[in-house]
Amino acid sequence: MNKKRLLLNHLLAVILVSGFFLASNPVNAAPSETKLITVMNPAVREILAPRVDLTPRLKSLEGKTIYLVDMNYEGIGGTPVMGEIQAWFEKNMPEVKTILKLKRGNYASDDPELWKEIADNKGDAVIMGVAG
Amino acid sequence: MSRFNGTIEKQYNIPTVSLANENVVDFGINAHAKYTTGMPLRFVGMPYPFTGLSEERLKNYLKTGTDNVTGKPVMTAIIDALLTPLKKSETNPETPEEPRFLKPDTEDNLRRLFKDKSWTDYNPIILPTEDKVKEMLEGTSHEPDEIVKKEAGTFGTSRPFTVEKVAIIAVMAGAKPEYMPVLLTLASQVPYMDSTTSSSRMVLINGPIREEININSGIGALGPNAEANSIIGRSMVLFHKILQGYKEGESGFSSLSNPLLYNNLTIAENEENLPKGWKPFHVQKGFDPQDSTLTVFFGWNFVNCSGSVVEHYAPQLMMRDFTQVLAATGAATLIMDPSVADLLRDTQGFKTKEEFAKWLSDNAEIPAKQYWANSIVSGMQGPDGVKNYKNIKEGTMLKHMKNPAMINSIVVGGETASVWFITDFMSGMPVSIDEWR
Numbered sequence: 001m002n003k004k005r006l007l008l009n010h011l012l013a014v015i016l017v018s019g020f021f022l023a024s025n026p027v028n029a030a031p032s033e034t035k036l037i038t039v040m041n042p043a044v045r046e047i048l049a050p051r052v053d054l055t056p057r058l059k060s061l062e063g064k065t066i067y068l069v070d071m072n073y074e075g076i077g078g079t080p081v082m083g084e085i086q087a088w089f090e091k092n093m094p095e096v097k098t099i100l101k102l103k104r105g106n107y108a109s110d111d112p113e114l115w116k117e118i119a120d121n122k123g124d125a126v127i128m129g130v131a132g
Numbered sequence: 133m134s135r136f137n138g139t140i141e142k143q144y145n146i147p148t149v150s151l152a153n154e155n156v157v158d159f160g161i162n163a164h165a166k167y168t169t170g171m172p173l174r175f176v177g178m179p180y181p182f183t184g185l186s187e188e189r190l191k192n193y194l195k196t197g198t199d200n201v202t203g204k205p206v207m208t209a210i211i212d213a214l215l216t217p218l219k220k221s222e223t224n225p226e227t228p229e230e231p232r233f234l235k236p237d238t239e240d241n242l243r244r245l246f247k248d249k250s251w252t253d254y255n256p257i258i259l260p261t262e263d264k265v266k267e268m269l270e271g272t273s274h275e276p277d278e279i280v281k282k283e284a285g286t287f288g289t290s291r292p293f294t295v296e297k298v299a300i301i302a303v304m305a306g307a308k309p310e311y312m313p314v315l316l317t318l319a320s321q322v323p324y325m326d327s328t329t330s331s332s333r334m335v336l337i338n339g340p341i342r343e344e345i346n347i348n349s350g351i352g353a354l355g356p357n358a359e360a361n362s363i364i365g366r367s368m369v370l371f372h373k374i375l376q377g378y379k380e381g382e383s384g385f386s387s388l389s390n391p392l393l394y395n396n397l398t399i400a401e402n403e404e405n406l407p408k409g410w411k412p413f414h415v416q417k418g419f420d421p422q423d424s425t426l427t428v429f430f431g432w433n434f435v436n437c438s439g440s441v442v443e444h445y446a447p448q449l450m451m452r453d454f455t456q457v458l459a460a461t462g463a464a465t466l467i468m469d470p471s472v473a474d475l476l477r478d479t480q481g482f483k484t485k486e487e488f489a490k491w492l493s494d495n496a497e498i499p500a501k502q503y504w505a506n507s508i509v510s511g512m513q514g515p516d517g518v519k520n521y522k523n524i525k526e527g528t529m530l531k532h533m534k535n536p537a538m539i540n541s542i543v544v545g546g547e548t549a550s551v552w553f554i555t556d557f558m559s560g561m562p563v564s565i566d567e568w569r
Contacts, residue, residue: 034238035238035239036236036237036238037236037237037238037239037242037259037261038233038234038236038261038262039233039234039242039259039260039261039262040232040233040234040260040261040262040265040296040300041230041231041232041233041234041300042251042260042297042300042301042304042370042374043230043249043251043374044230044284044291044292044293044297044374044375044377045227045228045229045230045291045292046167046227046285046289046290046291046377047167047227047289047290047291047292048166048167048170048227049166049167049168049169049170049289049290050170051170051171052138052142052169052170052171053171053218054141054147054171054172054173054174054218055141055145055146055147055148056147056217056218057147057213057214057215057216057217057218058147058214058215059215060215061211061214061215066214069136071133071136080187080190081151081178081190084187084190084191084194085194085207085210087191088194088207092207103136107133110135110136110139111136112139115136115139115140115143115144116144118140118144118146119140119143119144119146123146124146124147125146125147125148125149125214126137126140126146126147126148126149127148127149127151127210127214128133128136128137128148128149128150128151129133129150129151129152129176129178130151130152130153130178131133131150131151131152131153131156131160
């Protein structure tokens with residue numbers, strides 16, 4: 001056997017061995033983009049507030065008293081919106097009595113005394129705003 | 133407003149209609165009704181912005197405008213809301229339990245899912261495998277199923293979450309296990325305050341934990357230069373989204389938002405380089421120096437002194453001048469390099485942080501018209517101070533930082549320039565990190 005053939009045989013053996021290892025390499029076994037993995041769920045369950053029904057609506061506004069409550073969102077002595085709504089009722093529905101009120105404190109402050117006053121004075125409905 | 137109308141309906145049986153700007157009406161009808169009041173209150177949507185519209189335009193709007201909830205003419209919608217009989221109350225379905233594991237999927241699909249669910253800041257995350265989460269949990273002695281907080285949602289809605297959820301998010305953010313006590317403390321502070329305005333937050337760490345986890349309080353502390361500052365700030369973003377459930381346009385409506393929210397200004401105080409007599413922030417608030425604490429601040433503005441301190445104008449004078457652009461809540465938090473703090477003490481004579489706060493409180497003034505024109509003032513303090521706005525004389529000044537206790541000085545930085553920032557951040561109370569070790 002001449003030296004050339006010996007070298008060729010060795011080279012062939014190296015190629016075959018390399019091919020075996022390459023074929024068994026996990027990189028070639030399955031594309032990583034199709035491999036399934038399991039991860040933990042970061043999401044938190046948000047629990048719904050218990051349902052509370054609204055008060056039944058009125059049958060008519062005829063002769064009713066509606067409180068227009070400015071919640072002071074704008075904080076500059078009340079938005080003129082409620083005044084304009086009051087003027088609209090006077091012009092278009094004069095049979096409805098409207099009472100304009102500014103809620104106490106800032107837009108986030110509760111005003112339980114006003115809610116009681118509205119109930120004590122037999123207010124029939126409330127229009128409140130304007131939140132932004 | 134929903135809770136006020138809820139009270140009127142529930143307690144006094146008086147029907148109501150809520151007028152809201154179109155920017156928040158979706159929230160009132162959906163998330164707030166579902167998770168907070170439980171009441172399907174009736175809303176009429178007005179255009180936004182409303183403030184400052186002329187009376188003529190308002191009149192025209194009432195004549196010709198439409199309610200953006202029903203599409204009806206606005207006054208018809210208001211009257212209908214009071215008269216149209218109630219539909220059968222909607223059912224109140226239970227929200228399903230969240231499974232502990234997500235359905236197995238490919239890495240690419242899971243990454244897409246996390247983004248689609250708004251569980252990320254849209255930068256790459258580490259996917260939270262069970263092994264990684266288990267390793268993260270080694271950073272605390274607390275049990276994985278311990279409830280950290282129940283009322284975690286925006287406006288305190290019920291979103292109970294566990295130590296394990298915090299560890300999952302910590303993995304996602306790229307945290308080390310030793311960050312867990314800080315991250316659990318930070319998570320326990322949800323819900324973080326939000327606003328439709330461009331508000332922001334700051335996180336301050338004090339005490340020995342700074343050294344233990346290498347939170348930067350020195351050179352470059354406010355920039356993207358340290359792993360702990362970066363990861364803890366990022367974790368807060370994820371807590372806000374995942375634990376609190378904040379979703380822009382659904383449960384929150386910040387028109388411009390604020391770039392500081394990318395990292396929530398996460399810093400530690402440079403306690404080792406405080407001038408003599410100046411106490412660390414947490415010690416000022418009653419903790420021992422050896423306690424480790426975390427404090428969340430809330431505010432709007434972050435104003436840079438630009439250049440460094442000069443000889444011909446004392447630093448406190450420029451700080452006083454710059455208070456005029458703050459949000460007018462009466463609060464200020466100064467973030468200053470140790471060299472500035474040294475100047476204030478040694479050259480200007482402020483022997484304590486409290487002395488400096490008192491000086492600023494006594495000397496900061498603002499034109500009255502500018503003060504009352506700020507909607508943070510008029511919105512938070514009600515109408516009393518601004519009802520005579522037109523009658524305020526030009527040039528009238530008023531002191532706008534009356535309470536020195538609302539003026540904080542935080543010393544941070546590497547002493548390579550005598551620089552400072554002034555902010556209108558209001559501090560919460562420091563909370564113990566040690567309890568979460």
